[in-house]
Amino acid sequence: QVPLVESGGGLVQTGDSLRLSCTASTHAFTRYGLGWFRQAPGKERDFVAFISDTGISHTPGREFYANSVKGRFTISRDDAKNTVYLQMNRLKVEDTAVYYCAAADRLGDVSKTDKYDSWGQGIQVTVSS
Numbered sequence: 761q762v763p764l765v766e767s768g769g770g771l772v773q774t775g776d777s778l779r780l781s782c783t784a785s786t787h788a789f790t791r792y793g794l795g796w797f798r799q800a801p802g803k804e805r806d807f808v809a810f811i812s813d814t815g816i817s818h819t820p821g822r823e824f825y826a827n828s829v830k831g832r833f834t835i836s837r838d839d840a841k842n843t844v845y846l847q848m849n850r851l852k853v854e855d856t857a858v859y860y861c862a863a864a865d866r867l868g869d870v871s872k873t874d875k876y877d878s879w880g881q882g883i884q885v886t887v888s889s
Contacts, residue, residue, distance in 0.1 A: 762786045762863045762878040769859065769883035772851055776887070780846040782861030782880055790814045791865050793821075794837060794844040795876060798857035798885075805860065807871035809835040809846060824870050829855075851887045858882040 763785040772778050784792070796808040808829055811821035814837070823835055834847040844861060861880045868875035 762792065764861050764863060764878055764880035766859065766861055766880040766883040769885045771886045771888065774851060774853060774887055774889050776851050777847070777849045778851060778885060779848065780859055780861075780883065780885070781843055782845075783841070783843045784863060784878075786842065788865075789842045790839050792863040793865070793870065794835075795862045795864070795870060796835060796844075796846045797860045797862060797873065798855075799860070799882075800857040803857075805873055806857075808859070809833055810870040811835045811837050811844065813865070814839055826871070848885070851885075853887050853889050855885065856887050857885060859885050 764782055766782045768780040791813055793812045795810040797805045798808050799805040807826050810824045814821050832850045837844045860882045862876035863878040864876045
């Protein structure tokens with residue numbers, strides 16, 4: 761498992777932007793595909809975005825998004841900093857949730873939680889109207 765630490769959450773207003781960061785403690789960061797999930801109170805943990813591993817050749821990661829965030833959120837990674845980001849624009853009240861980053865080094869459905877071996881502790885994002 762890979763220790764993951766999220767940062768950058770907070771309270772914002774509708775239409776604002778926020779960038780989440782997640783830093784991993786590993787020497788093999790490029791091996792991992794990285795995902796963001798979110799969980800609102802009383803609801804299941806839902807897929808938000810994923811970026812694939814970049815491997816030895818450091819090819820750009822492929823990105824996947826939930827339909828609810830497509831066009832508003834962007835996932836990216838900086839392998840030199842062992843960090844994955846989630847840029848969230850045009851935030852809505854329904855984006856309010858605890859956001860988790862996760863890491864996986866095996867194949868599987870990127871939108872399913874059981875693909876991932878490692879999870880961060882979660883960080884609160886609250887969007888007020």
